[in-house]
Amino acid sequence: MSVSTTSRSIEHIYAEVQQFYARHMQLLDAGEAEEWAMTFTEDGVFAPPSLPEPIRGRANLAAGARKAAEERAAAGETHRHWQGMIAVDPRPDESLHVTCYTQVLVTPRNGSTRLHLMCVCRDVLVRENGRLLVRERRVTRDDRP
Amino acid sequence: MSVSTTSRSIEHIYAEVQQFYARHMQLLDAGEAEEWAMTFTEDGVFAPPSLPEPIRGRANLAAGARKAAEERAAAGETHRHWQGMIAVDPRPDESLHVTCYTQVLVTPRNGSTRLHLMCVCRDVLVRENGRLLVRERRVTRDDRP
Amino acid sequence: MSVSTTSRSIEHIYAEVQQFYARHMQLLDAGEAEEWAMTFTEDGVFAPPSLPEPIRGRANLAAGARKAAEERAAAGETHRHWQGMIAVDPRPDESLHVTCYTQVLVTPRNGSTRLHLMCVCRDVLVRENGRLLVRERRVTRDDRP
Numbered sequence: 071m072s073v074s075t076t077s078r079s080i081e082h083i084y085a086e087v088q089q090f091y092a093r094h095m096q097l098l099d100a101g102e103a104e105e106w107a108m109t110f111t112e113d114g115v116f117a118p119p120s121l122p123e124p125i126r127g128r129a130n131l132a133a134g135a136r137k138a139a140e141e142r143a144a145a146g147e148t149h150r151h152w153q154g155m156i157a158v159d160p161r162p163d164e165s166l167h168v169t170c171y172t173q174v175l176v177t178p179r180n181g182s183t184r185l186h187l188m189c190v191c192r193d194v195l196v197r198e199n200g201r202l203l204v205r206e207r208r209v210t211r212d213d214r215p
Numbered sequence: 216m217s218v219s220t221t222s223r224s225i226e227h228i229y230a231e232v233q234q235f236y237a238r239h240m241q242l243l244d245a246g247e248a249e250e251w252a253m254t255f256t257e258d259g260v261f262a263p264p265s266l267p268e269p270i271r272g273r274a275n276l277a278a279g280a281r282k283a284a285e286e287r288a289a290a291g292e293t294h295r296h297w298q299g300m301i302a303v304d305p306r307p308d309e310s311l312h313v314t315c316y317t318q319v320l321v322t323p324r325n326g327s328t329r330l331h332l333m334c335v336c337r338d339v340l341v342r343e344n345g346r347l348l349v350r351e352r353r354v355t356r357d358d359r360p
Numbered sequence: 361m362s363v364s365t366t367s368r369s370i371e372h373i374y375a376e377v378q379q380f381y382a383r384h385m386q387l388l389d390a391g392e393a394e395e396w397a398m399t400f401t402e403d404g405v406f407a408p409p410s411l412p413e414p415i416r417g418r419a420n421l422a423a424g425a426r427k428a429a430e431e432r433a434a435a436g437e438t439h440r441h442w443q444g445m446i447a448v449d450p451r452p453d454e455s456l457h458v459t460c461y462t463q464v465l466v467t468p469r470n471g472s473t474r475l476h477l478m479c480v481c482r483d484v485l486v487r488e489n490g491r492l493l494v495r496e497r498r499v500t501r502d503d504r505p
Contacts, residue, residue: 084230085374092447096459148502150461150478152444154297157237169241171295173320175463175478177502183478188295188320188328212293212322229375299442302382314386316440318465333440333465333473357438357467 080160087158087168087195090202095151101139107132110204111196119189119211146179153191165205166195172209188212225305232303232313232340235347240296246284252277255349256341264334264356291324298336310350311340317354333357370450377448377458377485380492385441391429397422400494401486409479409501436469443481455495456485462499478502 090109097106107128110116116131117124125134142149156170174187194206235254242251252273255261261276262269270279287294301315319332339351380399387396397418400406406421407414415424432439446460464477484496 079227079371080234081224081226081230081371081375082369084234085226085371089370089374089447092445092460095445096447148478148505150445150502152461152463154299154444155237155240155295157234157241170237171297173297175475177478179505180503183475183502185320185328185330185475188293188322212295212328213325215293215324224372225379226369226371226375229379230371299444300382300385300440302379302386315382316442318442330465330473330475333438333467357440357473358470360438360469 078160080158083160083166084156084158086202087156087166090195091153091156091170094204095153098135099148099150101135101143103132103135103139106135111198114204114206116204116207116209118207118209119214148177148179149186150175150177164197166193166202168193168195223305225303228305228311229301229303231347232301232311235340236298236301236315239349240298243280244293244295246280246288248277248280248284251280256343259349260351261349262351262353264354264359293322293324294331295320295322309342311338311347313338313340368450370448373450373456374446374448376492377446377456380485381443381446381460384494385443388425389438389440391425391433393422393425393429396425401488404494405496406494407496407498409499409504438467438469439476440465440467454487456483456492458483458485 094106094109097109110128110131113127114131115124115126125131152173152175153170154173156168159167159169161167168191170191170193172187172189172191173185174189175183176186177183189212190210192208193204195202196205197203239251239254242254255273255276258272259276260269260271270276295318297318297320298315299318301313304312304314306312313336315336315338317332317334317336318330319334320328321331322328334357335355337353338349340347341350342348384396384399387399400418400421403417404421405414405416415421440463442463442465443460444463446458449457449459451457458481460481460483462477462479462481463475464479465473466476467473479502480500482498483494485492486495487493
């Protein structure tokens with residue numbers, strides 16, 4: 071039998087999840103699209119508020135992140151994704167159901183930072199080979215409730 | 216003798232407090248007024264900067280949160296309370312004295328998110344039946360120093 | 361042999377770092393310049409984006425923080441430094457290499473809070489007599505990439 075999630079302490083899980091999000095979003099914001107996609111499961115799903123259909127699988131996730139990074143570069147903007155108020159619900163199947171808030175902060179070159187979007191992020195995180203990965207992400211925007 | 220707070224590791228306490236605030240504020244922002252009030256002690260006190268007198272007790276806390284949720288709904292706004300920079304000071308009586316920063320972020324339907332208030336939140340958290348609860352909260356606004 | 365950093369659990373280190381930053385920035389924002397400088401090593405270095413040369417040593421760090429606090433008081437402003445998305449990389453020499461995001465939030469008396477700066481903070485934290493201290497800090501601004 072594998073080690074169950076529930077055998078890990080809440081403090082261990084909570085630190086892991088925070089550290090995971092920090093690296094995950096730093097990769098995204100740095101335009102490291104392929105490395106970011108590797109923090110999803112192979113068949114990971116991301117349902118962003120901006121698209122009619124979810125993005126499925128690492129290749130598509132990487133392509134989407136690559137395109138977004140190129141658009142930011144062309145616009146001379148830096149984007150930061152900031153997760154907070156992270157509530158982690160460990161499930162018997164070892165997955166972690168996370169509900170957190172996300173700020174998307176945009177800074178143009180030589181301009182003022184603006185709070186571009188306020189979102190709620192609902193993730194299912196799973197462990198593969200000891201590492202946390204996103205299996206499913208659903209994001210809603212506060213301006214489109 | 217009960218288990219003293221100081222017998223818990225700092226990492227355990229710190230994860231508990233962060234998780235507590237995440238759920239506590241998610242309840243408030245979702246308009247779950249009664250559930251939110253239950254995260255205070257029965258005689259819990261909340262001294263917000265907007266009122267001349269503190270709010271005392273779960274019934275009054277729930278009524279206040281319910282009224283605020285109705286006002287937000289009428290205005291077509293979503294509010295998010297975001298705690299950060301959380302400093303936890305465990306006391307010998309098993310209470311936790313917390314000083315943290317709070318952003319209040321407001322998003323109108325189809326509008327831009329604004330940083331409505333920047334506050335400092337000073338809480339006394341206590342444990343009842345193993346769960347953390349707010350016994351006392353004092354909040355100050357940076358724009359009314 | 362001293363206890364190596366790697367003998368501490370990630371959850372312990374992660375809680376310590378978060379708690380450290382909370383107190384560190386609360387001291388800075390409260391204008392406790394000397395106490396803040398004591399959270400650097402004696403020869404600590406801070407390379408902010410606003411200066412051509414890094415600030416070196418506690419006396420200079422305290423003087424800089426004191427001057428900034430006086431300028432804020434004269435302007436009638438409150439500043440908040442908010443670290444988030446904290447990624448901690450423990451090294452074999454027991455130092456902690458941290459990369460995190462920093463919001464600098466400014467609130468004028470009776471005015472609206474503005475997100476003054478969005479930064480990336482890269483720290484080297486070390487342990488002296490059991491306490492974490494900043495040995496080196498390099499900060500970049502998103503508007504001056």
